[in-house]
Amino acid sequence: MSGSELMKTAIEIVKNSIESVLPDRAVKDTLKDLNLQDVFLVSVGKAAWRMAKAAFDVLNGKIRKGIVITKYGHSEGPIDDFEIYEAGHPIPDENTMRATRRVMEIVEELNEKDTVLFLLSGGGSALFELPMEGVSLEELQKITDSLLKSGANIEEINTVRKHLSQVKGGRFAEKIFPARVVTLVLSDVLGDRIDVVASGPTSPDASTSEEAIRILERYRISVSNEVKKALLKETPKHLSNVEIHVLGNVQKVCEAAKKIATEKGFNSEILTTTLDCEAKEAGRFIASIMKEIKFRDRPLEKPAAVIFGGETVVHVKGNGLGGRNQELALSAAIALEGVEGVVLCSVGTDGTDGPTDAAGGIVDGRTAKILKEMGEDPVEYLENNDSYNALKKAGALLKTGPTGTNVNDLIIGLVI
Ligand SMILES: Nc1ncnc2c1ncn2[C@@H]1O[C@H](COP(=O)(O)OP(=O)(O)O)[C@@H](O)[C@H]1O
Numbered sequence: 001m002s003g004s005e006l007m008k009t010a011i012e013i014v015k016n017s018i019e020s021v022l023p024d025r026a027v028k029d030t031l032k033d034l035n036l037q038d039v040f041l042v043s044v045g046k047a048a049w050r051m052a053k054a055a056f057d058v059l060n061g062k063i064r065k066g067i068v069i070t071k072y073g074h075s076e077g078p079i080d081d082f083e084i085y086e087a088g089h090p091i092p093d094e095n096t097m098r099a100t101r102r103v104m105e106i107v108e109e110l111n112e113k114d115t116v117l118f119l120l121s122g123g124g125s126a127l128f129e130l131p132m133e134g135v136s137l138e139e140l141q142k143i144t145d146s147l148l149k150s151g152a153n154i155e156e157i158n159t160v161r162k163h164l165s166q167v168k169g170g171r172f173a174e175k176i177f178p179a180r181v182v183t184l185v186l187s188d189v190l191g192d193r194i195d196v197v198a199s200g201p202t203s204p205d206a207s208t209s210e211e212a213i214r215i216l217e218r219y220r221i222s223v224s225n226e227v228k229k230a231l232l233k234e235t236p237k238h239l240s241n242v243e244i245h246v247l248g249n250v251q252k253v254c255e256a257a258k259k260i261a262t263e264k265g266f267n268s269e270i271l272t273t274t275l276d277c278e279a280k281e282a283g284r285f286i287a288s289i290m291k292e293i294k295f296r297d298r299p300l301e302k303p304a305a306v307i308f309g310g311e312t313v314v315h316v317k318g319n320g321l322g323g324r325n326q327e328l329a330l331s332a333a334i335a336l337e338g339v340e341g342v343v344l345c346s347v348g349t350d351g352t353d354g355p356t357d358a359a360g361g362i363v364d365g366r367t368a369k370i371l372k373e374m375g376e377d378p379v380e381y382l383e384n385n386d387s388y389n390a391l392k393k394a395g396a397l398l399k400t401g402p403t404g405t406n407v408n409d410l411i412i413g414l415v416i
Pocket residue numbers: 089090123148149313314315316319320321322323324327348350352353354355385386387
């Protein structure tokens with residue numbers, strides 16, 4: 001197999017794996033079992049449009065009102081008479097608040113006979129938000145931006161978000177009470193911490209005010225007195241009106257990748273579904289495993305596919321453009337320079353990696369060489385967190401557009 005054929009194979013495995021975790025089927029199957037009548041549908045997150053459409057297709061006639069809030073560019077047209085909103089991500093904006101207020105207007109009227117069907121996917125933290133009284137949107141945006149660049153993981157970031165919000169950390173379910181809420185979650189959080197996915201609007205909160213304060217201190221983020229005051233108010237730890245079902249996660253996409261790669265003749269193994277270290281360290285480590293396979297045929301014999309799922313972090317210190325998958329791919333490209341018969345592909349299953357239009361990167365032994373031949377230093381790009389521009393120059397960006405799902409990041413290494 002030539003180098004470009006191997007790249008094509010990697011892209012095919014990735015795309016088919018993502019296809020297999022589109023939420024449609026899981027939403028439909030779960031709803032058929034639940035037999036709900038007369039629901040208020042609220043769908044929030046990057047996969048919100050697709051989840052709402054699937055629910056509409058199976059519940060048709062049993063939905064009294066439908067509202068969808070998703071990221072800009074992620075809705076795919078009208079669904080019946082649903083209200084469909086797009087808003088800012090990963091930082092909430094005015095449209096986030098406008099759409100969330102609309103949801104609150106509707107649920108606050110409900111009584112114990114009513115049911116809210118809440119369809120939730122990652123991205124919801126930015127898309128569904130009304131800050132606590134005294135906390136301005138501007139300050140919340142600043143704190144979110146600092147946390148996202150600090151290297152803090154999603155559990156830490158969302159511990160702070162929950163305590164500054166009127167709808168996160170179970171507070172949305174509290175507002176819905178005495179009505180009932182049935183939540184279907186597509187998980188993009190490692191270990192399926194459902195109180196962390198989209199900051200758990202309908203989950204009893206496992207985090208505390210004290211932890212939120214400690215996290216801000218740990219990452220040296222200073223906040224106003226109003227924010228300090230808001231943080232002290234504790235989130236609900238028990239909720240009696242909630243039922244939650246998990247539909248999909250990073251395990252499922254990794255299992256699909258393993259199956260597809262095996263069918264294509266690769267000795268395939270999932271090495272982890274909880275990759276959570278610094279992106280560039282992960283890239284280097286994965287490259288070292290691929291070289292072990294290439295030169296020593298272990299832990300798998302060639303042809304081999306190694307599969308990783310997770311969510312790495314990036315301490316963004318430079319002023320470049322990129323995302324954690326692109327950064328991982330660029331780092332791997334540096335470590336794989338000159339090695340033949342290896343391809344590494346790292347993507348966000350939602351189709352966007354960091355504030356860019358790429359889903360991730362696809363690199364091989366030629367990628368770093370191509371950059372050097374152009375007079376560019378890949379290490380400098382990596383240090384400036386400018387993986388997007390490095391991979392763009394080398395023709396190594398992978399673009400899928402919004403995929404309709406969101407189960408975190410998938411990394412595949414092929415070795416022949
Ligand atoms: N220049 C950059 N290089 C690498 N990563 C970046 C850069 N700028 C932002 N990021 C990372 O992108 C993350 C947000 O990306 P995004 O793909 O929206 O995350 P998610 O898919 O988890 O919502 C931030 O947490 C930040 O760490």
